[in-house]
Amino acid sequence: MTSLTGTLGSATPNTPPTPAARLSSLQLTTELTALLDPDIVLTDPTLMDNYRWDWARDPNAGVPLAVVRPRTAEQVATAVRWASSRRIAVVPRGAGSGLSGGSSAVEGGIVISLDRMRAINIDPHTRVAIVEPGALNAEVKAAAREHGLWYPPDPSSFEMCSIGGNVATNAGGLCCVKYGVTTDYVLGMDVVLADGTLIRLGGPRLKDVAGLSLLKLFVGSEGTLGVITRAVLRLVPAQQPPATMVAMFGSVLEAARAVVAISRSVRPAMLELMDQASINAVEDHLSMGLNRDAGALLLAQSDVGGENAATEIATIERICAESGAYESFSTDDPKEGEAFAMARRAAFVAIERKGSLMLEDVGVAIPVLPELLEGVRLIGERNGVAIPTVAHAGDGNTHPIIVYNAADPDSVARASAAFGEIMTLAISLGGTITGEHGVGRLKKGHLPDQLGPDVMALSHRIKNALDPQGILNPGAVL
């Protein structure tokens, strides 16, 4: 039990030895299984391996005591209540597509996987989706579409990421530049607190200021404050078919300057950037005929419909030309536009063929984007690693993708150095270490550099007030 105590100890160093430390793993899992259906509690190591990592493949992920796969919120509450009584770590888990190690298993803790709780109810009159946390983002979008409605947040992983994970990380995506992030669509949630109490926050009301904004506090808390068992999501009328523009620039700096100018005058529904390395990776992968010599590409969409969309796209195209674009292309054919959006979405997969990846997620105020992108380029050069970069440029949120050779310790070391340097650069530019992926375990060490000691202390006060034993996702974020 040393490792368990150690893990929890690092979250709450002054914790005395716990009752759990006097029971064997077998005694503990027998207790837990007796409280829940046996079919809900996995203890087979091979089966549990499916629930130990997210996409960050955290090498420090522990071996859990058990994986709990509840079917109801009551079962989640039972599991957490038991973990609380035994002072055992709880790691909530959605679809496991997180990129920051936020759902790495903790040694000797339990993983609560919400993958069986995926009911979706659309209420078209109230214009909300009432969703269990394991439902995929794409499933919610599809269910809404059947009623002519739309759930906007669209992480690049929308086809495989869960709503619970989206809410827990306050996930972003491509349309956020106009439509905002997950928190803007969360009207209510059910959440199991650290002591196993199941509470309901908010509800299907578009405006509600009764009491403290607890709902918003839980959004983005990455499993450190509670386990989300239900979300009430705001839906909006279906988006109009978009018009699309692609512009090619000689350099990333010119493209970034175009983004600054575009943001001042119009509200595109998408404004994405790809640099030369990512363009080439996608071209290697998909052979779309993208210009390999381009220093950068900007992809913009307008969804204001008809003539207005044509006008908006023409404005964006003109600004791109004024900012130095040497070539551009626009279309009001949604299918043709989707092909370009696909190129952007395929970037991760295309770059993954080049080697192992460390995914960055740094963001800055839009005017500082050129400096950030130039700085990333220099960090790549200095450390001798390729860092193709794609960006939700209209939000100032960039994804420098560090490519390295996992079998070569020197390559790993250089990639790790670059990973840290990029966060340091973002902070020095007044930016953030994470725009949409979350802090998890991967970026935890850099959070104090961004927030400073006073905000860290305040965060710990909140965490301690809500989870005094430190059992919820210990080791993540704080």
Add this chain to the structure above:
Amino acid sequence: MTSLTGTLGSATPNTPPTPAARLSSLQLTTELTALLDPDIVLTDPTLMDNYRWDWARDPNAGVPLAVVRPRTAEQVATAVRWASSRRIAVVPRGAGSGLSGGSSAVEGGIVISLDRMRAINIDPHTRVAIVEPGALNAEVKAAAREHGLWYPPDPSSFEMCSIGGNVATNAGGLCCVKYGVTTDYVLGMDVVLADGTLIRLGGPRLKDVAGLSLLKLFVGSEGTLGVITRAVLRLVPAQQPPATMVAMFGSVLEAARAVVAISRSVRPAMLELMDQASINAVEDHLSMGLNRDAGALLLAQSDVGGENAATEIATIERICAESGAYESFSTDDPKEGEAFAMARRAAFVAIERKGSLMLEDVGVAIPVLPELLEGVRLIGERNGVAIPTVAHAGDGNTHPIIVYNAADPDSVARASAAFGEIMTLAISLGGTITGEHGVGRLKKGHLPDQLGPDVMALSHRIKNALDPQGILNPGAVL
């Protein structure tokens, strides 16, 4: 000093007698004045009377020890640090236009009025306004407009309410139905905590998920968690000139049903409702030629521009007709449209000529709007009070306005009964006791009915973690 101890005691009943209780008021104000500029600390009772009430005119407002009118965030921090050391209540105050008694003075406490801190800096490249809390909403809008930008949140009181108050209450307004509420535009803030620490949360970044969502927790906290000294507000490109529609219905129910149908298919930039009594009050006041026989009026605007706006308004007009509107009128002339919007905005002032007012702010999911409005009508009948109602109908947020005679105790009693019954009704319909005005002191007694004991307990845990002495706005919200 009994009353001071009593006041704080009610917020934290187990508080032992405080050091402050051993000093006279004169000794305390002398101490405070020595720490700050004398010109910043008011102790003259007549001058202080300007800072004891907000628009709720809370009869229980206390006489403060002093009113502090700081010029800088450091002075705010100094005042709070001193209050913390002396365990004295702090009531933050913006423009005093609050409607829930959230800034009623506390007996023996200090009022911190932010009315001198009103600098506004627009950064058009970053598309943010960096604003001190005393700046008026209208001043921020005007400053943004000079750069072709727009700050959307528009409480009806936008010409006299402060940004600090807007953030503290998470204020809404007329355009929220499409553009969201204040919290959606707050990217960062500086806030003085209960111990006088000045911290900075967030910043000019459109996406930032680094750490807990503390920023959103402070929005809407009504001065109970800290004193906001600066806000970084997101601006968007200027709104296009709106097209406007007005439709007249035989009954409120028909109008409410039209709202439900409209919300499903389009996103109007404004969707307001006035009932017969409020139409007549405005007509008495402004003689605009409104139809006094109409049971209700719906006012909608579209800001999508050009042909599209005409199409959107035509859709809304068609839905109104299908829902029973017997007359409608539409215009793409923004001035003509603004005249109708003025009629809606003038409702409070017009109704105020009928007597003293108790302003409700209850909200429900849109499909329940007809039931809420019918219930309010019955409550008015049962209690023998007039309750003209206006509503941000597209948000399900209604303002039943109870008219009473303040000189007649029986009328006051009947109005108070109706005030409570309306909140009970909203809660029974799954709604909220306050959509945008805040809980303050006026609605505090009803908050547990809406939130329930578990969420109240959680709120108290947060409050106690951030303000263990209970000095920040005691008696408000919790």
